[in-house]
Amino acid sequence: MARALAGRPKLLMVDEMSLGLAPIIVERLLPVLRRIATDTGTGVLLVEQHVHLALEVADRGYVLSHGNLMLAGPAAQLRDNLGLLEASYLGGSSLEGKMR
Numbered sequence: 001m002a003r004a005l006a007g008r009p010k011l012l013m014v015d016e017m018s019l020g021l022a023p024i025i026v027e028r029l030l031p032v033l034r035r036i037a038t039d040t041g042t043g044v045l046l047v048e049q050h051v052h053l054a055l056e057v058a059d060r061g062y063v064l065s066h067g068n069l070m071l072a073g074p075a076a077q078l079r080d081n082l083g084l085l086e087a088s089y090l091g092g093s094s095l096e097g098k099m100r
Contacts, residue, residue, distance in 0.1 A: 071085065
């Protein structure tokens with residue numbers, strides 16, 4: 001990550017940063033991404049399997065299923081509506097237009 005940041009990017013794309021890491025390390029790394037975005041103005045696009053942890057540091061969240069946007073909204077709103085978030089993973093049929 002330091003190498004990527006050395007080039008002062010406008011956008012940092014991070015794919016599954018937590019893969020293979022201990023949960024305690026993940027809990028410490030995700031706030032670092034938030035701090036990078038805040039302190040440098042760099043946009044961060046994070047793809048993460050630990051959805052709840054990612055939503056703690058994100059501004060917005062998007063859920064894709066088979067290439068289709070199933071759910072989108074402010075991270076705080078997604079965190080507060082875990083049922084809708086879980087339904088999006090399970091293929092809920094009443095998600096169209098919710099929280100976009």
